[in-house]
Amino acid sequence: MSAWTAAQWTTHLESPSGYEREEAIQALMRLRVHATLPTLLRRINDWVPQVREAARVAVRAFLVEEAIPAWSQAMPVMIDLLRGRRADHGPLLEEIAAFLTDPARLPVLAAAQPHMHPLVRRWLDLGEWRVASEAQRAAMLSARLGGADIVTARWALERVEELVSTTARPALWLTGCGHVAGPVRAHALRRLCEAAPEAGTAMALQLALDPRAGVREVALAQLRKAQLTDPIRQRAQLQLETPASAPHHGVPALLFLAQIDPADATARCARLMAMRGNERPRAALRAVALQHLIAGSDGDTQQHWLRQAIGDASSRAQRVAVNAVSLGASPPTPRELWPLVFEHQDVGALRRGLRVLEYWGVWTQLHELLGLARLPLPEGGEEELVAALSRWEVSTRRGVTAPGDPQASQLRDLWRTGAVNLPASIQARLRYALTVSGLLAAD
Numbered sequence: 001m002s003a004w005t006a007a008q009w010t011t012h013l014e015s016p017s018g019y020e021r022e023e024a025i026q027a028l029m030r031l032r033v034h035a036t037l038p039t040l041l042r043r044i045n046d047w048v049p050q051v052r053e054a055a056r057v058a059v060r061a062f063l064v065e066e067a068i069p070a071w072s073q074a075m076p077v078m079i080d081l082l083r084g085r086r087a088d089h090g091p092l093l094e095e096i097a098a099f100l101t102d103p104a105r106l107p108v109l110a111a112a113q114p115h116m117h118p119l120v121r122r123w124l125d126l127g128e129w130r131v132a133s134e135a136q137r138a139a140m141l142s143a144r145l146g147g148a149d150i151v152t153a154r155w156a157l158e159r160v161e162e163l164v165s166t167t168a169r170p171a172l173w174l175t176g177c178g179h180v181a182g183p184v185r186a187h188a189l190r191r192l193c194e195a196a197p198e199a200g201t202a203m204a205l206q207l208a209l210d211p212r213a214g215v216r217e218v219a220l221a222q223l224r225k226a227q228l229t230d231p232i233r234q235r236a237q238l239q240l241e242t243p244a245s246a247p248h249h250g251v252p253a254l255l256f257l258a259q260i261d262p263a264d265a266t267a268r269c270a271r272l273m274a275m276r277g278n279e280r281p282r283a284a285l286r287a288v289a290l291q292h293l294i295a296g297s298d299g300d301t302q303q304h305w306l307r308q309a310i311g312d313a314s315s316r317a318q319r320v321a322v323n324a325v326s327l328g329a330s331p332p333t334p335r336e337l338w339p340l341v342f343e344h345q346d347v348g349a350l351r352r353g354l355r356v357l358e359y360w361g362v363w364t365q366l367h368e369l370l371g372l373a374r375l376p377l378p379e380g381g382e383e384e385l386v387a388a389l390s391r392w393e394v395s396t397r398r399g400v401t402a403p404g405d406p407q408a409s410q411l412r413d414l415w416r417t418g419a420v421n422l423p424a425s426i427q428a429r430l431r432y433a434l435t436v437s438g439l440l441a442a443d
Contacts, residue, residue: 006033013039018048025051029058034070037062038077044092045084056092063099071100072112079117097127103136118149125152129159138168142175145188150181157187170196177203182212189215193222201226208232209239209252216256229260240268242279249282258292269293273308283314290317294324307332310353311340318352331359334368347380354388363403363411365392370414373421386426393429402439411439 004027012024025043028036040062043055062070078096081089100109101124113121125144132140137159144156153176160172173195176188189207193200204219205228223229236253243250254272258265269289272281281289290312293305306329309321325331332340334357341353357365369389377385402408415434419427434440 006031006036010036010039013043018046018051021046021048021051022054025054025058029054029061032061032067034062034067034073037067037070037074041074041077042080044081044089045086047086049087052087059092060095063095068105068108072109075109075112075116075120078120078123082119082123093123094127097123098131100124101127101131103131118151121149122152122155125155134164138163138165138172141172145172145175145179145184148180150179150184153179153181153184154187157184157191160191166195170199174199174203177207182210182215185210186212186214186218189218189222193218197222197226201228204228205231209236209247209256211248211252213255216252220256220259232256233260237264237268240272243272243275243281243285244279249285251284251288254285254288254292262292262296265292266296283312283316286312286314287316287320291320291324294320294329302329303332303336307336307340310337310356311343313344315348315352318349322352322355325356325359331356334360334364338368345378347378347384350378350381351384354384357388358391362392362395362400363407367407367411367414370411370418373418386423389422389426389430393426393433396433396437400437402434402437408439415440 006028009024009027009031012020013028015021015024021043025040028040037059040055040058044052044059046052046055081093099105106128109124116124125140128140129137141156141159141163144152147153156172157176160169163169163172170192173188173192177185177192179185179188185207189200189203192203200222204222204226207215208219208223209232210216210219220229223232233256236256239246239250239253240257243253246253254265254268257268269292272285272289273293275281280286287309290305290309294302294309297305306321306324309317309324310332312318331337337353337356341349354369357368360368369385369392372385403411415430419430422430431440435442
């Protein structure tokens with residue numbers, strides 16, 4: 001066995017025997033073949049303490065200059081060590097980080113960066129930050145703010161405050177304002193507006209119609225301070241004239257107008273909903289417009305927009321109606337509701353219609369649900385109906401009393417003709433609930 005090669009010893013690292021794994025690790029440490037480093041790193045999280053200790057000693061033997069190429073190849077495996085929970089790997093991880101983040105060694109690891117797990121890159125960032133000079137830290141933060149990793153970018157934003165030179169900070173916040181993630185843009189813009197108001201205002205003008213609400217909120221607050229909302233108002237109004245070609249289909253423009261001029265936004269929403277053909281807004285913009293129109297109206301006008309939302313082909317617009325009813329808007333009558341729902345011939349539309357029905361009285365709900373049991377439903381509709389009846393039955397457990405005639409007689413007739421189409425399990429639950437309420441006589 002003393003003449004075994006590294007490849008032969010490596011096979012024993014997966015042995016069920018802890019003694020064999022420990023012996024293999026010690027042999028590989030003596031051979032110090034670079035290709036074995038990844039397998040040794042994995043054994044640091046072994047379930048046997050003696051094997052873990054042997055692996056730690058072996059890995060420390062690779063903390064030498066000539067082993068740097070081996071570490072570059074082993075970086076993907078570090079994720080297992082960073083996530084390991086069988087022992088405290090903190091001290092060893094600190095040693096490895098201190099070794100790898102030496103400025104002279106970092107260029108060698110750069111080639112492995114694209115293949116590293118984000119958690120490994122973040123761990124190396126922490127080590128690099130501790131040893132970097134002021135100039136290196138600024139360059140490092142700029143690079144991290146220009147990347148796509150939102151966690152790394154937010155970490156970099158928090159580190160900006162640690163730079164000794166305050167003059168380097170605005171440039172980094174400007175970089176953060178261009179990040180792909182909305183929360184990063186919002187954070188960077190807020191700090192830029194606080195530290196350099198003129199630069200913050202200029203950037204707020206660019207980000208006022210950002211697709212993310214958090215970014216728009218920060219931008220609008222800054223523009224109000226600078227009394228510069230009119231240029232954005234005009235830009236938003238122009239975009240809404242031709243929403244099909246507007247950035248993000250005009251949704252940020254409408255949301256911005258709704259905040260600074262609700263009356264103008266209401267008028268534009270009505271015009272948008274009247275557009276037809278190629279000019280018709282996308283579903284996302286229709287949903288926002290309907291939400292604004294429903295929230296800003298009442299009575300017959302509100303009912304008109306609710307019906308339009310339910311009848312819209314887009315599930316997003318239909319959900320606007322459901323949410324509005326859940327927040328207190330009067331639901332359309334069943335006579336108005338079902339023709340709009342069944343026009344879609346879609347189980348999703350039926351599901352949302354059933355949710356709207358829940359805001360009617362308990363016996364009106366049952367009347368409609370039993371009526372639906374006699375109708376042909378879209379594919380999957382039977383399951384949705386049973387689920388709605390189940391929710392109805394649960395809602396009666398707090399105690400309900402049977403209605404008087406003629407409603408009680410109508411419900412009994414519907415029960416006799418509609419219940420036979422339902423699964424036996426839900427029939428039994430409903431029969432019990434109706435008997436307890438007094439609608440049906442006890443057997």
